[in-house]
Amino acid sequence: MTLLTPAPPASIPREVVEHVGTEVRRPFLLTTSARTSNQAESWPLHTHTEHELVWSDRGIVTMYSGGRRWTVTPGVGLWIPAGTPHEGSVGDKAAVRTTYFAPESWTRAWHEPIAVSLNPAVRQLLIHLRSARMTIEQRIRAQQVCMDLLQTADTVQLDVPVPRDPRLAPLVDAVLSDPADDRSLEQWASLLSMTSRTLTRAFSAEVAMSFARWRRLVRMRAAVGQLADGTSVKSVARRVGYGSTSAFVAAFHRTVGYTPGDVIEQL
Secondary structure (H helix, E strand, O other), rough: OOOOOOOOOOOOOOOOEOOOOOOOOOOEEEEEEEEEOOOEEEEEEEOOOOOOEEEEEEEEEEEEOOEEEEEOOEEEEEOOOOOOOOEEEEOOOOOEEEEOOHHHHHHOOOOOEEEEOHHHHHHHHHOOOOOOOOOOOHHHHHHHHHHHOOEOOOOOOOEEOOOOHHHHHHHHHHHHHHHOOOOOOHHHHHHEEEEEEHHHHHHHHHHHHHHHHHHHHHHHHHHHHHHOOOOOOHHHHHHHOOOOOOHHHHHHHHOOOHHHHHHHHHH
């Protein structure tokens, strides 16, 4: 672990650290690690030889994988297939959980990073299995139950596409660091020494959406994480760049498909 620093632009090639060891002792199917961060931390770009499910019991975990930025909140985890490069960061006092799966025990076609729903029963059972005394047969049966209960999330999606065009790096870094940044397309085009039309085309080519829509998506994903952390709707609205709570709620519902109150109930 290292102290949290801004993620480098996606366009800069970086070394991927390969973790070649295994976490799951055979014949078992999975194992879970649990820790609470004492300060903001980050993980460098790396891979594992086993499937990985990153989830949280408290706080927010931010992950980058597959050219997308994922916000992991309690109740929804991020599935990372074996061999997939990823990096991440976590805030102070977050309760981070990582469950590793033996690849030969997993039969579902989850070949890309995806959001996975973890209801309270699954989360409690995964933690219980860390210390419970069981026979080998009992443990394997309980682990299989956990695997059977995992489902892709049909609630709030967690990913934001991250443009890789190096010309857009200052804009991308600024908005991801501060979703409330309200500089217009024209202002950004001037700062980046390009025309508004060129900037619009670059965004469309990179993420298949306009700058305004992408920024709104970044804001709503940041809002989901802050709501999960217990921040009030009014405060979240202000932090992600909205002058009124009603405008924020309307934009949130239009983008996510739920109201902030619905999301709070799901977390």
